[in-house]
Amino acid sequence: MAAFVGFAGLARDAGLTLVQTVFMTGIVWALPAKVVLVGSILAGNTLPAAAFAVSLSSVRLMPMVVALVPEMRVPTTRKWVLYLLSHFVAVTSWVLAMEKFQHVPRKMRTTFYAGLGSTLVLTNMAVVAIVFTMAGRLPATISAALFLLTPMYFLTSLWGSARERAGHVAMAAGLLLGPVFHLLTPEFDLLGAGLSGGIMAYVFHRIVRRRGT
Template identity: 55%
Template sequence: MKNGETAGSARHWFLAGMMGIFSLPATILMLSFVGFCAFTAQAGIPVEQVVFMVGAVWALPAKVILVSSILGGANVLTAFIAVTLSSIRLMPMVAALVPEIRTQRTPTWLLLLLSHFVAITAWVFAMERVQSVPRERRIVFFAGFGITLVLANMTLVGVVYQFVTEFPPIVAGCLFFLTPVYFLASIWSSARHPVIYVALAVGLVAGPVFYWIAPEFDILLAGVGGGTAAWLAERSWRQRKEARA
């Protein structure tokens, strides 16, 4: 390597993180963003707002919920609550990742900054690979991947926006379908507790039901109701198991 760059240098590990953009998880996410771009284009949201949304509201499901709430006629408060509830799931991911990448000298402001890039793809990618990275370089490794992933998707959305508007409806529909498929597959594969599987199943059933009953609050009700029902079911199952033991 040139200019004194070594295998343990910060530059080396930042570039190693950047190369994660060519991984399968990153590729699937970028394809999903093409589908999201088609969704926003058909919804009539200007491209500059979509690009800003990609960078500011990083988690893809949160963006889908935000746009869906707007199209469904939900008020600002309802949309805010729905997006907030969908993003609460990222808190345990941050709590699990931070001990793996920080050192005693890592400033808090840097951890807070990098937490913005924590979503399913970045979290799964980092948790699978940071063990092979020297601890003092894990921050720059994750920063390289997270920053590159966000900027790549912002660029992708800005470039393809004008083309997806010309896609046949069936093509746009298939591309957008990648978004929920990716979301469900990622959550399912990264789940570490049975209650998550139950919550997904209940949510899939409750979503269409609540859309028919209360279209303006369908996502919020399905999320809160599905999660609560899953928690109660899992708690009841655990209590019966402990009683039998």
């Protein structure tokens, strides 16, 4: 949520209005996609170029949705419900859902995720609106501490959300590879780190299982 504080400031600097910024928060939702979109607007890119850049940054959402859907689906779940709920998928709600689903009865998981997702989206739209109107007035130390809240929160909850040992391996690999890929290929950092780190963790999973059986 604290990361949205930074986004509101960025959108404001790019010349977006309050309404446009809040609209973007609700309709796009994933933070990296919005940062790329605002970056494209700042750079004066055309619509097709901006759409291409944003869609590259959002490919990463696909494996997250693929991992989540089988856990909240029951035979009677309607398809449109899943498509509607997929809009809420972004790092925060995904990590929270993966961590909490084990305590939620299977039949209630779509309802649980609808409540979780809509609360997060609406809260963040409000936060963005508030920060947009009072951007840049917080003391530097406080805002530095606020910016650290998001990664600290994800760091602990992602560890707790792992389904198998390979999840911890994937997390360690992603933590190390993220900055490396950011330096090597800034446009494909998340995809590159996710694919290579994920495949490494999967190979680990296969090796461990073969030894175990």
